[in-house]
Amino acid sequence: MPVSKDGLPCNRDAHEDLIRKLRELLPPEAVLTDKEDLRPFECDGLSVYRRLPLVVVLPETIAQVQAIMRLCYALQVPVVARGAGTGLSGGALPLSDGVLLSLAKFKRILHIDPENAMATLQPGVRNLAISDAAAAYGLYYAPDPSSQIACTIGGNVAENSGGVHCLKYGLTVHNILMLKVVTMEGELLTIGAETLDSPGYDLLALMAGSEGMLAVIVEVTVKLLAKPERAQVLLAAFDDVYKAGEAVGAIIAAGIIPAGLEMMDKVAIHASEDYAHAGYPRDAEAILLCELDGTNAEVSEHIMKVREILHQGGATEVRTAVNEAERQLFWKGRKSAFPAVGRISPDYYCMDGTIPRRQLPHVLRQISLWSEEYGLPVANVFHAGDGNLHPLILFDANKDGELARTEEFGQRILQLCVEVGGSITGEHGVGMEKINQMCIQFKSAELSQFHAVKSAFDPAGLLNPGKAVPTLQRCAEFGAMHVHHGKLPHAELERF
């Protein structure tokens, strides 16, 4: 029997056998094999990586998910789970020999428990829908990734999604209590508990951000928080990016934890202003948005303090949103920064490194030097409160070699983030996109430990294989390539 390089059967008979058996488990409309039906599943939010799966399945019960997993395990067929497909690192990229397991039909809110401030959800419930449903009880779900209208809670857990309020309210890992997951072998496990902790190892922490490598999430119980009485946002303009960076540190040093603290540089301000008309000052080199929330009294007190700090820090202008409409407008500019940048450049490449905040001036200076060196403009959008940088490198994929240059530039930025004590990814995940950069951040023994963790859940290595953690061989090859002027040869080849 012909065998693919991964040792997986790839002949037509085996595929037909798999599809026939899947049809025995699921209704006809839940098994997709026609090319046009598979097309919507060929990529996630990172569309530079595309591949059609062998088959897409759309189960709607946990029992069906278990049956699919048991079948795939028996036939040794790899499985990639997928939520809304809004991920930005290619984590849900299908395998041509594998099953793409969509959780799209799992979209019911199972229970909202206001007394215990928690909600139990199917994995396909949209992030924003949780807060909408909880609003009646004065509660909300805190993590708010920018894709919150579309992204689903199962994917949020798999990616450990953040949002603009991470500094104060944490990431997904801080806001979940319990998961039901199905292993590759088809076993249904309960991880965590409705109580604040659970016996044994903290598998809940392992599952958060595991990028679909350990188990398939089929139910999520989240913690809800009381809606703050008031939220108020300040906008400060600076004639120097570094002064803005310093002001961020000064606010935190004063003992204030803002709900959100965002920074944009001039390129980003202009793009965003042209698009969203939020009234941002165009002559500023950088702006800071600082949101304060809490009780009325607390917010008033903190606004006074923060205004003072911003003025002392050399802000050329400080505005306070006078009402909710203006607050939304200030945020609209920031939240539309990505599409706005998309309008001024044929393509952009979004980086997601994190750095200790004090390294900001150094890192920004270096990025701007490289920007000149490569002849590629950069718009900087920065979750300043939590050190998460999103430099957007502007390029044109239709120009010969520009994508390769962009990737090289991006790689240098990520390497710099690691060098200054940060990480290659703050919230978008590794997926396919940053798998080589994992070799920079981790040593062989650490990567081996990651592989061993995966094996504890998925000994056969059939769940989302090839993502998130590179093989040591891959790193050896990447390292060897890396020495040669830090350039990736054979950029046209698939990178697994």
Place this chain on the structure above:
Amino acid sequence: MLGRDISETLQQQVRNAVGNGTPLKIEGGNSKTFLGRETHGETLDVSGHRGIVEHDPRELVLTARSGTPLKEVEAALADAGQMLAFEPPHFGDNATLGGTIACGLSGPRRPFCGSARDFVLGCKLLNGKGEILRFGGQVIKNVAGYDVSRLMVGAYGTLGVLLEISLKVLPRPAASYTLIQECTQAEAISKMSRLLSQPVPVDAACYHAGHCYVRLSGSEQAVKHAHEHLGGEVIEKSEPFWHALREHHLPFFSSAKPLYRVMVKPAEPPLEIVGEWLLDWGGAQRWLVSDEPIALIRERVAAAGGHVTQFRGSERNGEIFQPLAAPLLIIHQRLKSSFDPHEIFNRGRIYANL
């Protein structure tokens, strides 16, 4: 700053233990030896591996070696107007940061501000092959690789020896008031549960000896307004009370009967188990002093969707922690052997076969 890096010595000791097949018992300040199951082995003393490696208050991050006394960490933070927001219990003068994290202990602030594991950002550890590995980092957001640092929290040293830990730290609140109100346990449970859905700056709530205690912390104005809103009598100088609660120094904890830690949903009505109760964590962590058999306690708590730890005064070779479902136990065993293939670290500390 008193500091010393003995990671190479520790690494050598682990390698020797692997070579000789000698099990190791990891020890820091020896303050939490009473927790969990009894473990036997040669002592691996981590207390000499100490010192704060880095603390930049503007970054809200502190990195320290595992043997650093918890007191030293807290004093350094206090100097900068900061704190460990999970308010860890020490359970002894010599408590170390490593032991606190390995046992995953959190104090009264936990339900409102997060647990020990929530504040862990990264760690350096020595695995059972004698390799020194780093996971996570010193940044708040980091999703590269599995979250191994948080997996170490509450693993009681069974997966590896913590060498260095990076934690997110927070500013100390400007003001703090404690309100007290006389009530029954059932009234306290519903009162505390209501706090969860109100925008009030609560950072601790407990029920003890016929009284509900609520601690408000935040800016001076915020605390004042919340007090007006919630009512209740203010206790002056409440710090010793919360300290005694956290450290188990209240008379409740000196009973000769076994002490159980009962975890349930916060709004769960009072459980029908004979004994004395003290409710912390807004009702989510309940301390029970009782002579009832553990099987009965487990059964009643499980019926309420909770779990039980035999905290003090029980047979140390039994099931101290709630037994795991079979498929979960298999994953635990595989994880254990992935970090500690020769089974040298803290054998049987949490479960007999881990």
